[in-house]
Amino acid sequence: MIIIQLSERQEKIVDIVKEGQPITSEAIAKKLELTRATLRPDLAILTMSGILDARPKVGYFYTGKTTLSFISEKIKGIKVADVKSIPIVVSEETSLYDAIVTMFLEDVSSIFITNNGYISGVVSRKDFLKNAIGGTDLHKIPVGVIMTRMPNIVFVKSEDSILSAAIKLIEHEIDSLPVVEEIDRDKRNYKVVGRVTKTTITRLFVELGINS
């Protein structure tokens, strides 16, 4: 994949085709007072890029394409599996206090709750803070009581695009998504295999900005 800045002459050719399509290369050459041979590389570039379309014995058409969406294609090609981090998991019986301590030790903004190895809930720093200021006894109440539970958990799968994960983070106004694997479709049992957060997306943004 290469990127080319159109020359002034190529821009002129596009304008000429837009105005008088279909138009033959002879007619374009005449308008520019150039030979067909001189125009050949320009027309090759414009048809290869998909900006112009050439039909034999008819002439050149303007396709309506301007720039192909390179950034979008690059971003859409990145999968959740490529960037996910390790999930931090506790069981439903863990006290709010111990869960908060785990969150600080692991330095994450959300933790996932499992029951018999399957995801049953998600708790965010915001949920913990709400309970902490509300006078809940953090040592007595288990995390299972306050967690967001299935089917209200928003999740992604490893094979999903990272773009779809970012869209879920924004649309649902959450900081973190569990990455799950479906074990039993009928029972809706999911194993947690990763974590995607706004930090994941920000790190990826930095990598795209610096390296690409």
Place this chain on the structure above:
Amino acid sequence: MIIIQLSERQEKIVDIVKEGQPITSEAIAKKLELTRATLRPDLAILTMSGILDARPKVGYFYTGKTTLSFISEKIKGIKVADVKSIPIVVSEETSLYDAIVTMFLEDVSSIFITNNGYISGVVSRKDFLKNAIGGTDLHKIPVGVIMTRMPNIVFVKSEDSILSAAIKLIEHEIDSLPVVEEIDRDKRNYKVVGRVTKTTITRLFVELGINS
């Protein structure tokens, strides 16, 4: 700006130049068993894109460029001013409890503290949670006591690139950056004019992925 997928023949030409540079168009044509005229559009594309360089009477060189950095250029062109959001601000005397309530009402992950109109501190959801579980009396202690204060506040300015802001968020492991305006360089007085968070970056990532 247009984007072109290199054809098989163009890839071959690049390989031939890599192996035997500098090499004339006659020599390339001979290796491919084609005429020079046939190769002209291919060589035009490869030199226009900067992949090959042509020196008169010497031949073609391989420049070492593969893909120009379109994504990187696009990302580097976005300024903090283009995407910043409104800062949420309280005074140093505000109680931790009232500051937390403000944070919930405004649905932000950090708030900025000002003194006489200038930024004096930053407090995150994490700081609040740490104090809430530590037994601090949230109604009595003012936010000024627990805030991160100058000169330890990491900030950006409106004219900075959003990429540099994202790098600061990642390197300093923080969720939020105040956007400031320098009022008095000697006294290090800054006015808060905005906020950039990992949500800002995630939203921008989604926009780049969908629209560009």
